[in-house]
Amino acid sequence: MPNSVLKGRSTRKTHTHTHDYYNRLSGHEGKTSSLFLLSLCYLPRSILPSPFHFHSLFSLIPPPLSLPLSLSLSPQFSRSPVSVNFIEVDNREMKEMNPWHTPVTIIITVIGVMAIVALVTVAVLQNRPLPQKYKYGIVMDAGSSHTALYIYEWPAEKDNNTGRVEQTHLCKVKGPGISSYASAPVKAGESLRLCMEEAKQWVPGKRHHQTPLYLGATAGMRLLNMANSSASDKVFQAVEGALQKFPFSYQGAKIISGQDEGAFGWITVNYLDERLKQGLETRGALDLGGASTQISFVSDNYDGSESPSNSVTFRLYGNDYNLYTHSFLCYGKDQSLRMMQAHQSQAGPATVLDPCFHPGYTATKNYSVLYDSPCVSDRKPKDAPDTFTHIGIGDFLQCQAAVKSVFNFTSCKYSRCSFNGVLQPLLQGPYGAFSAYYFVMNFLNLTDTSVPLEDVKEKLKRYCATNWDQIMQQHPEVKLKYLAEYCFSGTYILTLLTEGYNFTSESYSDIKFIKKIKGSDAGWTLGYMLNLTNMIPAEAPDTPLLPHPGYVSVVSVIAVLLFILFIVSLRPLWPRCSKQPQIV
Numbered sequence: 153m154p155n156s157v158l159k160g161r162s163t164r165k166t167h168t169h170t171h172d173y174y175n176r177l178s179g180h181e182g183k184t185s186s187l188f189l190l191s192l193c194y195l196p197r198s199i200l201p202s203p204f205h206f207h208s209l210f211s212l213i214p215p216p217l218s219l220p221l222s223l224s225l226s227p228q229f230s231r232s233p234v235s236v237n238f239i240e241v242d243n244r245e246m247k248e249m250n251p252w253h254t255p256v257t258i259i260i261t262v263i264g265v266m267a268i269v270a271l272v273t274v275a276v277l278q279n280r281p282l283p284q285k286y287k288y289g290i291v292m293d294a295g296s297s298h299t300a301l302y303i304y305e306w307p308a309e310k311d312n313n314t315g316r317v318e319q320t321h322l323c324k325v326k327g328p329g330i331s332s333y334a335s336a337p338v339k340a341g342e343s344l345r346l347c348m349e350e351a352k353q354w355v356p357g358k359r360h361h362q363t364p365l366y367l368g369a370t371a372g373m374r375l376l377n378m379a380n381s382s383a384s385d386k387v388f389q390a391v392e393g394a395l396q397k398f399p400f401s402y403q404g405a406k407i408i409s410g411q412d413e414g415a416f417g418w419i420t421v422n423y424l425d426e427r428l429k430q431g432l433e434t435r436g437a438l439d440l441g442g443a444s445t446q447i448s449f450v451s452d453n454y455d456g457s458e459s460p461s462n463s464v465t466f467r468l469y470g471n472d473y474n475l476y477t478h479s480f481l482c483y484g485k486d487q488s489l490r491m492m493q494a495h496q497s498q499a500g501p502a503t504v505l506d507p508c509f510h511p512g513y514t515a516t517k518n519y520s521v522l523y524d525s526p527c528v529s530d531r532k533p534k535d536a537p538d539t540f541t542h543i544g545i546g547d548f549l550q551c552q553a554a555v556k557s558v559f560n561f562t563s564c565k566y567s568r569c570s571f572n573g574v575l576q577p578l579l580q581g582p583y584g585a586f587s588a589y590y591f592v593m594n595f596l597n598l599t600d601t602s603v604p605l606e607d608v609k610e611k612l613k614r615y616c617a618t619n620w621d622q623i624m625q626q627h628p629e630v631k632l633k634y635l636a637e638y639c640f641s642g643t644y645i646l647t648l649l650t651e652g653y654n655f656t657s658e659s660y661s662d663i664k665f666i667k668k669i670k671g672s673d674a675g676w677t678l679g680y681m682l683n684l685t686n687m688i689p690a691e692a693p694d695t696p697l698l699p700h701p702g703y704v705s706v707v708s709v710i711a712v713l714l715f716i717l718f719i720v721s722l723r724p725l726w727p728r729c730s731k732q733p734q735i736v
């Protein structure tokens with residue numbers, strides 16, 4: 153831009169004019185624009201692409217502000233000791249020489265800015281997470297001691313692989329397990345009604361019809377089915393009739409096999425721990441119920457060729473697993489107590505002295521009730537009286553010996569066995585122990601497995617020796633049936649783990665007693681539902697390269713870079729300051 157366009161004035165005159173102009177524009181928005189122009193011209197040369205022609209900058213002021221084409225100073229500037237030369241520019245000439253005023257440049261600029269704004273807006277809006285909608289699934293665990301209803305939920309748009317399934321509600325059915333209703337099957341169905349009503353409240357109405365409802369029965373029904381299959385069928389009929397009255401998508405009630413119970417418990421634990429998705433070392437699962445107990449783990453020493461009935465193979469998230477699992481029917485804690493007491497009362501005595509119950513504990517028990525289970529029925533003494541007096545003596549060491557009597561360690565046709573001639577590969581930790589393992593060890597305050605096993609046994613020894621009256625006084629809130637059995641249950645757990653499964657003083661610390669993982673109960677139900685709804689993909693899902701915030705950031709940065717590029721590309725059109733700004 154030729155310097156001739158600038159028309160410098162004498163300092164004195166300029167000063168006067170400045171004041172005149174300032175007076176005219178005082179409070180006018182023109183102040184800001186003028187200050188902006190001055191600032192641009194005072195930018196260090198290094199950041200300016202070419203020397204600015206000071207007069208050209210007037211053209212950057214929008215037309216209404218660039219008139220009258222006289223530069224004013226903000227009050228701050230006019231008060232500073234620095235004096236400024238006043239500049240007057242011929243407006244018409246300026247317009248002709250400044251390409252920023254050409255319609256094409258203005259249109260390109262406007263379109264460029266609009267395109268960038270549109271790009272960023274679309275990036276933000278299109279990828280904005282939608283308000284979360286959920287899907288639901290209901291699983292009823294019809295266990296030997298009780299039934300529990302679990303409600304799971306997961307994000308609706310991600311059900312085929314990536315959404316996390318979480319437990320939202322647990323309802324414990326009042327009364328015993330459904331197998332206890334063999335003589336009055338209708339009551340088995342009725343017992344489920346309250347929890348089903350609760351489920352109707354927890355699952356939004358518009359999701360009811362698409363919410364799958366499963367009922368899986370475990371060892372209690374396995375035993376009833378063995379003892380009396382028609383009674384078991386009637387219980388299922390009653391249960392089905394009751395469940396079908398509810399608006400959910402009923403998927404059937406069935407007895408799940410011990411192998412499935414073990415495998416689904418293992419899936420639940422490792423799914424909740426996110427070990428499957430990330431392909432991490434898995435955690436073995438130890439599940440202790442009332443009528444059966446399961447052990448499941450992956451071992452490098454087990455490929456399924458030895459005792460294939462203990463092998464379950466999976467392909468989950470792109471990884472192959474060869475799981476060892478075994479379910480010991482009758483080795484849940486209620487049935488094992490029966491087996492131990494059957495052993496103690498083989499001769500049918502009128503009094504049974506029991507080292508696994510507290511001193512001072514006395515109860516009258518019925519022989520026919522004790523032997524009313526396929527786990528012990530064949531051992532019922534012939535000439536026993538109807539009842540016997542059950543007396544506690546609280547001796548841990550004797551209790552341990554009595555508990556051991558329920559395990560058979562004599563025969564093993566495999567390379568190594570746990571008990572009862574069942575193959576068990578070398579233990580490979582870590583392990584999660586849940587259900588009754590947790591209830592019992594938590595009550596006894598023995599969940600810390602870093603405490604040496606000998607100390608754990610010592611604590612249990614003292615607990616067992618404590619008088620029953622004192623125990624009842626200390627725990628008035630605990631159900632008497634549970635309370636009376638914790639000495640036996642603790643002893644059984646330690647014996648099962650160490651003598652049965654061969655945990656040593658060292659490997660005992662690999663066990664973690666758990667109830668919940670990230671808000672969901674550890675147990676077979678979640679794994680069961682994940683399997684039946686195909687919620688765990690065999691292959692690792694394709695994940696988007698960038699999460700939503702990352703995507704928006706990248707698009708925004710690209711948009712800003714494009715904008716800068718666009719501005720720089722117009723460099724030939726940039727206005728210039730004069731080499732010697734007219735500011736003194």
Ligand SMILES: Nc1ccn([C@@H]2O[C@H](COP(=O)(O)OP(=O)(O)OP(=O)(O)O)[C@@H](O)[C@H]2O)c(=O)n1
Pocket residue numbers: 293294295296297298329370371372440441442443444445484485486587588591592634641
């Ligand atoms: N606070 C509690 C709750 C339960 N229990 C015991 O824990 C066992 C129940 O465990 P659970 O996993 O619920 O077993 P079920 O599902 O009923 O049994 P199964 O899986 O063998 O059918 C029962 O022996 C019960 O007496 C306990 O000792 N303390």
